[in-house]
Amino acid sequence: MRAAVMGAGSWGTSVAKVLVDAGTDTVIWARRPELAEAINSEHVNADYLPGITLPGALTATSSAVDALMGADIVVCGVPSQSLRPNLTQWTPYIGSDASLVSLAKGIESNTLLRMSEVIAEVTGVGDDRIAVLTGPNLAREIAEGQPAATVIACADEARAVTLQSAFSTRYFRPYTNTDVVGCEIGGSAKNVIALACGMASGIGFGQNTLATIITRGLAETIRLGVAVGAQIETLAGLAGIGDLVATCSSPLSRNRTFGARLGEGATMAQAQEATNGQVAEGVKSCSSVRALAERHQVPMPLTNAVHQVCHDGMSVADAVNSLLGRSPKPEIYRD
Ligand SMILES: NC(=O)c1ccc[n+]([C@@H]2O[C@H](COP(=O)([O-])OP(=O)(O)OC[C@H]3O[C@@H](n4cnc5c(N)ncnc54)[C@H](O)[C@@H]3O)[C@@H](O)[C@H]2O)c1
Ligand SMILES: O=P(O)(O)OC[C@H](O)CO
The missing domain is CATH 3.40.50.720 (NAD(P)-binding Rossmann-like Domain)
Known part of the structure; x- marks a missing residue:
């Protein structure tokens, strides 16, 4: 071999x-x-x-x-x-x-x-x-x-x-x-959620906020995954929650680190400069994941917020306010 x-x-x-x-x-x-x-x-x-x-x-x-x-x-x-x-x-x-x-x-x-x-x-x-x-x-x-x-x-x-x-x-x-589809959706979506966790950490929020983002990030990942043919069990496994937790928690993650810089007040250009050429995949994939979700009419509020910060000039503080200003919902919803 x-x-x-x-x-x-x-x-x-x-x-x-x-x-x-x-x-x-x-x-x-x-x-x-x-x-x-x-x-x-x-x-x-x-x-x-x-x-x-x-x-x-x-x-x-x-x-x-x-x-x-x-x-x-x-x-x-x-x-x-x-x-x-x-x-x-x-x-x-x-x-x-x-x-x-x-x-x-x-x-x-x-x-x-x-x-x-x-x-x-x-x-x-x-x-x-x-x-x-x-x-x-x-x-x-x-x-x-x-x-x-x-x-x-x-x-x-x-x-x-x-x-x-x-x-x-x-x-x-x-x-x-x-389940190739589930593995790929899990791997792509977690980078976007790790950016959100980094932003929350950078702006000064603690573990409750991070746990909330990870858990609600998994919920929107599962919604997208199911819509494109993934199995929920895959997203409950290593390629889903496993990778999500590792990436959202670790200072070694380039995506989390990139988000943290934005949360601390860096511009996109400054955060990009600080990567030293290493790739933070979620910066580009937040737009394609969001577009895929729109195609399948799947709500992904965290992914949308990350896209707005990275590509629409929204501040992290405004993204937080926008997320918290949404209407109340039951915890488990699919529409
Ligand atoms: N680093 C990790 O911990 C890790 C773990 C699992 C998966 N991944 C994924 O693996 C993939 C590769 O990431 P990485 O961590 O090795 O990235 P990296 O930033 O460490 O390195 C990127 C590599 O790709 C090369 N490269 C960049 N643009 C290129 C181009 N246009 N043509 C050819 N080569 C090019 C660079 O020279 C470099 O060798 C990413 O999708 C990442 O999400 C990374
Ligand atoms: O450093 P990141 O954020 O690209 O994440 C690396 C790996 O995907 C973690 O499994």
Whole structure:
């Protein structure tokens, strides 16, 4: 079994380390030749995972063609909005029975497609070969070997089981699932809710507010998920509540941190500048998640508020007032 991890950001690098630790022959593709060289010679990715020593068996290349040749598993590790152009270039070199595993947690702008749908559209590959890896997996904690579970979802359960084995280590425990839709909706929506939690924290609110946002964030995620065909059980699991809690609670989350900066009074430009080039997927996905919800007539008030702060110039304080000014409702409602 040979894996190619396409993308050497923080999560691509951590996942490549997991694969090597699981005994899977792995190459990682980095856009910049100097990063590939540093991984090969110094076994570090100082930009994204400083202080982490990568396995000597992990090889890196800046040639996408070299990485993809002979790969049984192609791991798509670039951010959501850049998956399509990259995959378009990679497609001619992807093997005819290779599994394609998506790591990105987002919804494509304009098309409102989930990442597995983008993969299917660009490559023409069937659903039985497209998988999603998602769960409460902050890259740095996984790279440090801290124990965590994840979900590998694929419509073809047998393929999910094969992938489960390729990614299993003593610290990283994948569970299989066939609900690709639920896993992708959970992963995309939680980034938006983590932005809201960061904003609340940044403006000075405490744990009651955070628990309220997490719980009501899950409620609107479930509403959207059910509308697009997800199973509620998936959103009650690692890819839903699990990832939501990890991302909304951790200072390691880029989405939560981005929101906190806005809550502290930073402008969007200042918050963007402070990311040092790391992606906070929810900033773009809040618009596509909101648009997907509108298409299915699903109310997502928190997602809408995050969109208004990030893209309509609303202040965090006004977003709070707007949310609290809504009419009273029963806790469980679906319309
Ligand atoms: N970091 C995490 O803890 C984590 C965990 C789980 C899932 N994810 C998801 O994984 C995906 C990748 O995130 P990450 O954390 O590795 O991001 P990152 O910000 O750490 O790195 C992004 C990587 O993508 C590359 N990149 C950026 N734009 C590109 C483009 N146009 N073409 C090709 N490469 C490009 C960058 O060079 C970099 O290697 C995201 O969707 C994220 O939500 C991240
Ligand atoms: O750092 P974030 O906010 O992109 O979140 C990272 C992971 O998705 C957590 O599971």
